Amino acid sequence: MTSNQILIVALISLLIFILPAFGLSKLFQKAGAPGWKAWIPFYNTWEMIKIAKRPKHWFFWQFIPVVGWFVTLGIYIEFIKCFNKFGFWEHAATCLVPFIYFPYVALSPKTRYIGPDGVKHYQKSTAREWIDAGVFAIVAATLIRTFIFEAYVIPTGSMEKTLLVNDFLFVSKLSYGPRIPNTPLAIPFVHHTIPGTDMRSYTEVIKLPYSRWFASAVKRNDVVVFNFPTGDTVINKPEFQSVNPYYDAARMIGNGSLDAGRREILANPDAYPLVIRPVDKRENYIKRCVAIGGDTLEVRDGRVYINSQPGFEPPHSQIQYEVETNGQPMNAETMLEEYNIDIENPEELTSLGGNKFNMLLTNEAVAKMKQSGIAKSIKPQLMHANMIDPRLWGQLCYPYDTLHKWTVDDFGPLWIPEKGKTLTLTPENYSLYERAIRVYENNTLEQKNGQFFINGVASNQYTFKMNYYWMMGDNRHYSQDSRFWGFVPEDHVVGEAWIIWMSVKNGIRWNRLFRSIK
Template identity: 40%
Template sequence: MNIILAIILLVILPYVGFWKLFEKAGRPGWEGIVPLYNAYVMIKLCGRPTWWFILVLIPGLNILVFIGILVDFVKSYGKFSLLDHILAVALPFIYLPKWGFDKNTKYIGASATAPFREKYKIALKKTATREWADAIIFAVIAATLIRTLFIEAYVIPSASMESSLLIGDYLFVSKVNYGARLPMTPVAFPFAHHTMPLIGTKAYWDGVELPYYRLPGLSDIKKGDVVVFNYPMDADSPLYRPVDKRENYIKRCQGTPGDTLSVVDAQVFINGKAAPTPPHGEMSYTVQSDGSEINPQLINDLHLEDLAPGINNTFTVNTTLASVNALKGYSNIKSIVPTLSPKGMEDPLYPVYPVKFPNYKITPNFPKFTWNLDNYGPIIVPKKGWTVKLDSLTFPVYGRAIEIYEGNKVQVQGTDILINGKKADSYTFKMNYYFMMGDNRHNSEDSRFWGFVPEDHIVGKALFIWMSMDDNASFLNKIRWSRLFNIIH
């Protein structure tokens, strides 16, 4: 229903308006409904140079250029006010047909030509307020296009990627690398993601949702890429957010479509081979000392601030392998071993993050998985076109993707699986999926907890840190100068 409504609003009604307006200018109405060619005719009707059509063919820039052409186009019909221009751009499905059928709206000439400007100079004259309004609107449109199609700034809110990325790191994320995803919820307040600042209401209207479409990119997502994506679980109650309005998360891609992934004693394996461990990633270790106090300067130098005392001169710490190796060199340190959840132990040693995936719609007839943070899988990451056999072992793994992300009605009746009301013993995936993990392996809520990330949730690739702020530092030391403009690996 949403797709039908979107087609009516964004395609059929504007084209009806173009048909009627073209006829008023003495052109055949059919020219108004031929994509690209209608833009060429509008350029001619407005009096703009023919080479402007080349700009219409450039992805990203073409949107901004077409807005300019549309404004010139409606000026050619006597629509000179700022309100008219806003209505033509924001609500073309209402106002283009309205003006097309309005007997008082007539084509009065090519608005971008000198004779036209001279003839209608009083009507075209802009006040200081109008000049400012035009500038602001242009800036908002340009910034929105840049954020949507090219690059956007993000800030790291949590410790799930430490020490690769720190809380307070400000990143630029490329939309170009994987291809910009076009807005799926087009009616939204500029610069607000899903919630309006201060008032806390929704910053979008989900009455119109467009199908997923992504422009061509420079590359596919590769294992090891640091990726920003929409949090899949925001599809659930109580939020029920549209895909592109779900919370932004950032993790490292560990599994790509078709990969078999497993975690054995905290080591990730992809297709049977050990995957590279992020050099600045963190995990928990148990340290045995001789009972003497750890030097506070050492704690600071090795970033061991989250020391947690245990018994019998032991303590746990979440830190990097480099810090562990440095700590081993001190005489008062007897041993350091990773703190791991044993295989087959359903409840992890880290109860803040209970593993909940798989086990989708688990029933007494389906076995329950006993995976944990450090011993997980093996699991196959779904690939577009891959057909999975559905049974008691596979459904808890892939049921959520089939129902929530691919839009099917799924029911479990005893040991039978019904998809859209029909018994199914297999399913062929429509999208590619990814398995994401945080570099802070024992302090990251990631695909081990909520499953696969669908391709339509992918936002972009993290490129570099342009600013880094430490909220816990003094005023003069808040900026982490050493992290500025660091490339993200």
């Protein structure tokens, strides 16, 4: 844990164990126990368990990281019941402001100690039982969702065939360490917008800095869920959002000029209503990490190279191929079973004339089609600088400048920033790292008269504060990934895709249930 994380844990522990001690010491005395015991962390909760006659094993559950805090609050509630406090607001005050509520109860002349035997005579109403159960369920589910795992559904085909549309996943928060929410005050189980409205589901009245407990770095080839890095600004209309991200829309509106597009968007707030989102409320994306901080990445003829060595090829990744068949009819069921190719209708295939077609194929499908003889020839359909991908409306890839004429199949070489490593800024690499330095690491950065100014000081040296990652979809020709928007900072990482627990397409895909993700 970092010093910042240790400080946060210590502060929370202080609030839970030390600050309520004054009021607890008075309540201990009313219960016939020595008041000094209230000032010793954990010993005070042991004494409360004895006073309330609750199970002794509760004491040990407190030592579970994070979850233990809520066990402690449960002990507080059982203890305060011994003073005839059964109201919902009284228990809420016990959990939220015990350092205020305990002294209030202790100093009130109306307070009387009824002990655990008196507690047994109290019966909750049916409504109260439901309320308490609902609150417990929300708190427990929020804890699990924040610190252990979260359910996620695949909305697009960018990871096919590794992950399919309507695969339901569990995403592990423990793999890289649970990230503390930047915006803790939010409606439970809602991401950034209240369903059925365009209203925010959170408030930034309290906004916490990036903190991750028991942090572990993302590894090459992990399948990762993360917050969309350039989703900080969103055009808040259904046809935009993450379908047509703000920066892409601005370039398109500005005919390739981001600044011109921005000016037009800002001049038309009714047509382009903007929303600024904090890191944890940006859209969730899922991709494969192909390069980590310190790596040099390059894509040559559609193949990924890391540090000049061929990169890992996901077993079910696919790219576009030009296939010439032997004229044999392509039965949809056979093509799916034998080659894992989805063909709803053969007419949907893009014909190149004769028996030539564009097909999305995995390496395994290519080998099988060659072996079976159904394909006379197969060659990759690569997207070079002289080809226009209709998704790019005539532009190339990140960083969208005049120096780097990169495409999805010919990209780099590019160094991935690593925490603690120093970069020498040059006019050639300025556009590559400018956003990371300025936006993700919160610096001012300018280039004037051949010089660079970082936070107002002339310097061409910058040391990165975070690790960065390069994410790409396994469906390499149909994936909105780092080739279009650049690096993913470590503070945007949500968790690792762990297991497929459900998959649906015209019914349940039984062969995909409980499949681990590789």
